[in-house]
Amino acid sequence: MRRRRRRQGEGPTSFPPSPRVRGTGDSSAASKRSAAALGYTSDRFVLRLLPQGGPRRAPAIHRGYYVRARAVESCVRAFLLGTQDHPRRQVVSLGAGLDSLYFCLKGAGLSADLDFFEVDLPEVASRKAAVIGGSAELSALVGSGVPAAFGSIMFSGEDYKLLGVDLRELLLLEGALRGAGLNPATPTLIIAEVVLPYMEVERSDALIQWAAGHFPRAGFILYEQIHPSDPFGCIMQNHFSRLQSPLHSLTSYPDCKAQQMRFLQRGWTECRIMDMNEFYGCFVPGEEQKRIQALEPFDEFEEWHLKCSHYFILAASKGEALFATPVFSRMEAFLTRCAPCFAGTVAACLCGTGGATAGPKRYGHRSVLLAPGVILTTGGFGDHGGRHGRLTELHILIKHEDGWKSDEVRLAELGMAWDGRLFHTVTLLRSGWAIALGGRKSPVNPALEILRLRGLGDADSLSPSNPVIELAQLPPVKGLSLPRWRHTAAEVTHEGQAYLFIYGGCSSGQSVQADWCFLHVEELYCQQIPVEGPIPAGRHSHSACSWAGGVLIAGGLEASEKPLGSILFLKPTMRGFQWHSVETCPPLTPRYSHTAHVHCGKLLLVGGVWFSAPSVPGVAVIDLETRVLMEYHIDTAFLEWPLMLHNHSSVFMPDREEVILTGGGGSCFSFGTHLNWSPVCLDLSSIWRAGP
Structure with a gap:
């Protein structure tokens, strides 16, 4: 287990001198190698520096290392462009490890009049010197370089020096x-990628101040972690603590503003900073983003965006302007962005006898109120017997006087087994049946069958000691557009008939659906019903709630992988339906992977992912008459583990005005997987008393 975490971990290249931390340097290089082998980067030199790179990484790991390399490369190019009139320039790479930046610049013809210095621990630098000396291609790029075992210099070339120094x-x-x-x-650029957090804060601060005092004209590029206190940040910190390589500076400098002030207070006159979601959206062109999306099947959007919100790129400078202004001036706009304003908190507690009960440890599942006090959960990816899988x-879950009790469900004899799909929909019909549509088994293996479920007996007979569910496969429906997953299905009414409005979602080939269909809920056929108004952009991972005969669509992720802040109402008309935009005050902060409910004229959005770290989405309440929107934190003080509210499911209990949250969580980049282990009850009574 420890080796697997190291292989995937994004950590320092080699600092401080601990075998555990040094191992993450090789891990980082192996991840860069895997990304290059798949075409994320055009770095052939990392393949030479690390001939044996280990197994292929996950798509989210590839994307993480791609955006890291892209950000650093953009900063370096800006420095080279801004100093092109100087006779000489210098780059000092701290904790360089097996980094290939020098060779990439040299191979691209961008290293004219540039002296490059790499610094790492002596044993790391010595090993890299041997690799360079043993490669004809790398040696040729260095020029007349030879391994040099004198003093701190481990390798010396015409414009390249490799130093072994603590x-x-x-x-x-x-x-x-x-x-x-x-x-x-000489104008100098200093680069530190995920190095300073592993030094004691006093020492890393001293290094930053030393650099400002030592170089009259200099730039400093920093890439590392932020936001240690939110759920993802807690998982991240715990990961490095388990590796016995804690992130020392993360507590002292927990966000972008603190990091910016860190440099400004230590001799640097200019400092621009942004997290990696901002960088990717602002500085990676749309066509390049499409190229990245097409490289391999991808369905880890939450993991990708949460990782990007917990890393930043910083560019500091002093002396004359050394960076090309078209790149870094655009960062200024992100420093004044507005954060969501919270009106209060919602109490959260564990469900079950004595405060807790074992729950569905999974994500990408669906939960439905099958009968009063009976919650059925289907599908998803999670834990079973200590192993993760579909x-x-x-x-x-069944409500009793002393709390909720749970168990796995026994399927009726002669029935079929659940097929392990996730990101599907389950909708309870008026007949008492629940219908399951869409979903996937993997990003290249969609679920095509339509399933229906119902409990055998009433809530009393559906006890944890004898839960029985009938599961059956329905014949294909003509006109029903499948495959799709991360879509929604909500009941609407047309000419007195009930239909499921099936909308959006992902599909094969990395496509995002903008279409919809109306499925008659009793006879299961698709009906063509006129829909007027501008056609909304395609989306997935949004929410849908039945309301006033139509359906409310909120948030979601568009095809460009940007969260949406729109609320749409598919309103019934004399002829069919019409799209309307619901404008709220203030506007909804864009989000996705949330759940939604309507009660007493209010739309509730629960959890999700947004780009407004370090805050995390709690409960948004929209008064559908006044259009006033209020955001509420979820108070997790009585939970002993991070509550990760994405890829979860929720059920509204109208008799008690509570929301029961089931499952949620997922992979946290290279830091491990977190699954919420118990159902959670949200007490919404304070919202109704002080609602908008």
Whole structure:
């Protein structure tokens, strides 16, 4: 297990000198190698520096290392462009490990009049020197370079020096750089990718201040972690603590503003910073984003965006302007962005006898109120017997006087088994049947069958000791557009007949659906019903709620993978339906992977993912008459684990005005998987008393 985490971990290249932390340097290089092998980057040199890179990484890992490389490359190019009139320029890469930046610049012809210095621990630098010396291609790029085992210099070339120095020893570092030919008067770019957090804060602060004082004209590029206190940040911190390599500076500098002030207070005159969601959306062109999306099947949107919200790129400078303004001036706009304003909190507690009960530890599932006090959960990916995988077991929660009790469901004899799909929909029909539509088994293996379920007996007979569900497969429906997953299905009424309005979702080939269909709920046929108004953009991972004979659509992720803040109402008309936009005050903060309910004229949006870290979505309440919107935190003080509210499911209990949350969570980049282990009850009574 420890080795697997290291293989995937995004960590420092080698600092401080701990075998556990040094191992993440090889892991980082292996992840870069895997991304390059799949075409995310055009870095052939990492393949030379690490000939054996280990197994292929997950798509989210590839994307994470792609955006990291893209951000650093953009900063370096801006420095080179801004200093092109100088006779010489210098780059100092701290904790460089097996990084290939020098060779990429050299191979692209961008290293003219550039001296490159790499610094790492002696044993790491020595190993890299041996790799370079043993590669004809790398040696040719370095020029007349040869391994040099004198002093701190491990490899010396025409414009490249590889130094073995402990970064904590500033006097030794300064002396080694001076001995290698570094000229403090020359415009210098310093790069530190995920290195400083592993140093004691006093030492990393001293290094930042030393660099500002040592170079009259310099830039500093920093890439590392932020936001340690939200659920994803807690998982991230715990991961590095388990590796015995805690992130020392994360508590002292937990967000972009703190990191910016860190540099401005230590001698740097300019400092621009943004998280990686902002960088990807602002500086990666649309066509390039489409290329990345097409490289391999991808369905880890929550993991990808949460990872990007917990890493940043910082560009600091002093002296004359060294960076090309078209790149860094655009960062300024993100420093003044508005964060959501919270009106209060919603109490949360564990469900079950004595405060907790074992719940469906899964995500991508669906839960439905099958009968009063009976919640059925189907599908998803999660834990079964200590192993993670697609789940074929159904789960049931039953309300008793002393709390909720749960168990796995026994299927009726002669019935079929659940097929392990996730990101499907389950809708309870008036007949008492629940119908399951769409979903996927993998991003290239959609679920095509339509399933229906119902409990055998009433709530008393559906006890944890004897829960029985009848499950059957229905014949294909002509005109029903499948496959799709991450879609919605909500009941609407037309000419006195009930239909399921099936809308949006993902489909094969990385496409995002903008279409819909009306499925007659009793006779199961598709009906062509006129829909007027501008056709909304395609989306997935949105929410849909029946209301006033129509359906409310909120949020979602568009094809460009940007969260949506729109609320749409498919309103019944004399002829059919018409799209209307619901404008709220204030506007809804864009989000996706949330759940939704309508009660007493109010639309509730629960959880989800947005780009407004470090806050996380709680409960948004929209008064459908006044259009006033209020956001509420979820108070998790009585939970002993992070509550990750994405890929979850929720059921509204109208008799008690509570929401029962089931499951949720998922993979947290390379830091492990978190699954909420118990159902959670949200007490909404305070919302109704002080609602908008």
